[in-house]
Amino acid sequence: MPELPEVETIVQQLRKRVVGKTIKRAAVKDRKVADTKLETLVSARILSASRKGKIIIIELDKGRFLLTELRMTGHFHHYPKGTVADKAEEKYVAVTFFLNDGSLLTFNEVRRFGRMRLLGKEQLQQALDKLGRDVLAKEFTLNAFRQLLEKRKKTTVKIALMDQHLLAGVGNIYAQEALYRAKILPQRKNATLSAAEMQNLYRELLAVLHLAVKHRGTTVENYVHIEGSGGFQNYLQVYQREKCSQGHPLKKEYVGGRGTYYCGKCQR
């Protein structure tokens, strides 16, 4: 599942591969996943690629923006010039961009939860304003983090970490990894966290995200970036594992309706 590190990896690759090029035209195949407005793009220059949380923003000329949410199984492919054009007809291709250098960029979605929309500047701003601060943004300070947790007193710390309106970028995998590293149980209510625990959690959350970016994300089940698979699955300490790093057997429980792994001995 793409979370911040996976999305960051993809954005870096989009910068390398498609920024500076021009979209000659776009074909929308799955109208549930992608807005048919995309087909109005003709000779649109790609100015930049960035992200906020898990949302990918591709800036085009004339004040237009492609906003992409990968959700569970969304991913991009980039086929160099000379690739047979029927890549666009393959199963699960939701959108194909035909670029001026003859290469193809496709957005693929198996489970059809992902979304791609073409927005103007104001609409983009509205969409981004719904999100909390990006976890790796400078403004996401320890104090900011504390204030967020204090706003959500009754909910569990894991649910708060995953709430994109509160802070942007963390999903099911990294929430669990950060909580294990900070030795905090995912079921703990926010109001019960001490100042030291919050500081620990803040530090471990940033550390695990930075480390995962370095390894180009975690590949379990579906996630692939544009150039292959991530490597962080080899460094996971709790997610879908049987024993923690201390050799204790891990428990699995549903927290917020999601499978959650934790160590009853290391985490308090």
Added chain:
DNA sequence: AATCGTTCCTGATAGC
């Protein structure tokens, strides 16, 4: 305003 449960969607897997 915060919180909780439900829904979307399809491939993989378990069970018979």
Added chain:
DNA sequence: TGCTATCAGGAACGAT
């Protein structure tokens, strides 16, 4: 072998 039921989960939405 082949069928059916269950599970995975990010985010929007409605209800409380």
